[in-house]
Amino acid sequence: QQQVKQSPQSLIVQKGGIPIINCAYENTAFDYFPWYQQFPGKGPALLIAIRPDVSEKKEGRFTISFNKSAKQFSLHIMDSQPGDSATYFCAASSGGSYIPTFGRGTSLIVHP
Amino acid sequence: DTAVSQTPKYLVTQMGNDKSIKCEQNLGHDTMYWYKQDSKKFLKIMFSYNNKELIINETVPNRFSPKSPDKAHLNLHINSLELGDSAVYFCASSRNWDTEAFFGQGTRLTVV
Numbered sequence: 183q184q185q186v187k188q189s190p191q192s193l194i195v196q197k198g199g200i201p202i203i204n205c206a207y208e209n210t211a212f213d214y215f216p217w218y219q220q221f222p223g224k225g226p227a228l229l230i231a232i233r234p235d236v237s238e239k240k241e242g243r244f245t246i247s248f249n250k251s252a253k254q255f256s257l258h259i260m261d262s263q264p265g266d267s268a269t270y271f272c273a274a275s276s277g278g279s280y281i282p283t284f285g286r287g288t289s290l291i292v293h294p
Numbered sequence: 295d296t297a298v299s300q301t302p303k304y305l306v307t308q309m310g311n312d313k314s315i316k317c318e319q320n321l322g323h324d325t326m327y328w329y330k331q332d333s334k335k336f337l338k339i340m341f342s343y344n345n346k347e348l349i350i351n352e353t354v355p356n357r358f359s360p361k362s363p364d365k366a367h368l369n370l371h372i373n374s375l376e377l378g379d380s381a382v383y384f385c386a387s388s389r390n391w392d393t394e395a396f397f398g399q400g401t402r403l404t405v406v
Contacts, residue, residue: 214392225298225384225397226337233392269335275391281349282327282395284337 186274188285195262196293203257203288205272210253212274212283217246217257220269220287229270230257262292297321300385300398307375308406315370315401317385326368327395328360329384337384343368344391375405 187206195201205215216231232239232246232255239246243260259266269289275282300317307313319326325344331337341360342349348360357373372379382402388395 216394218395220335223400225386225400226395227397228394231394271337277391281339281342281351282391284339287335287337289335 186283186285188272192289194291199262201259201262201290203270205285206254207274211276214275215255216273218271264292264294267292297396298387298398300401304402306404311375312373317368319387323387323389325388327386328370331382377405380405
């Protein structure tokens with residue numbers, strides 16, 4: 183199975199900090215890269231997504247940076263808040279494939 | 295109205311039993327999925343079902359089988375349950391392979 187490698191496994195920051203979560207992939211056929219946020223007891227929910235034709239996408243406090251040549255993409259959370267404490271998953275899928283690949287997740291804790 | 299609903303939310307059963315988890319989506323999506331999330335939060339795609347085409351993750355034991363009575367439903371049947379099947383199972387749906395996937399609230403399966 184194709185893999186998406188996600189790091190770090192866990193992350194602790196103070197309120198206002200900028201946590202960064204990184205993902206790397208091998209399959210150059212991947213062309214859709216979403217990030218999902220999951221709170222305890224809930225299903226994952228889409229946070230933001232990017233396609234490889236752009237290098238950056240911003241939605242509110244969340245930014246994806248994409249480096250196609252390095253096959254890496256990352257999530258930045260600006261001015262992080264305690265309410266951002268959750269598990270974050272990166273994912274990737276390729277054209278026509280209905281088997282998305284998820285990273286192993288990053289548990290983020292934002293202290294007040 | 296819940297977009298993707300799955301029942302039951304909790305399921306406790308003995309080894310060797312056969313059980314089913316139901317999933318329904320009211321979004322009119324063409325693609326539905328089943329995921330398994332283990333105790334370390336790893337999300338593993340098990341199946342996707344798109345326009346009557348079933349795509350199976352080859353690592354899934356054949357004790358697991360999806361059944362789709364219609365486009366809005368994708369149920370998961372599990373035969374001869376094993377201790378290692380204990381996990382949270384998520385149903386999800388999306389309009390296409392490169393659009394947002396909407397997840398249900400999960401079914402926590404415990405095999406004793």
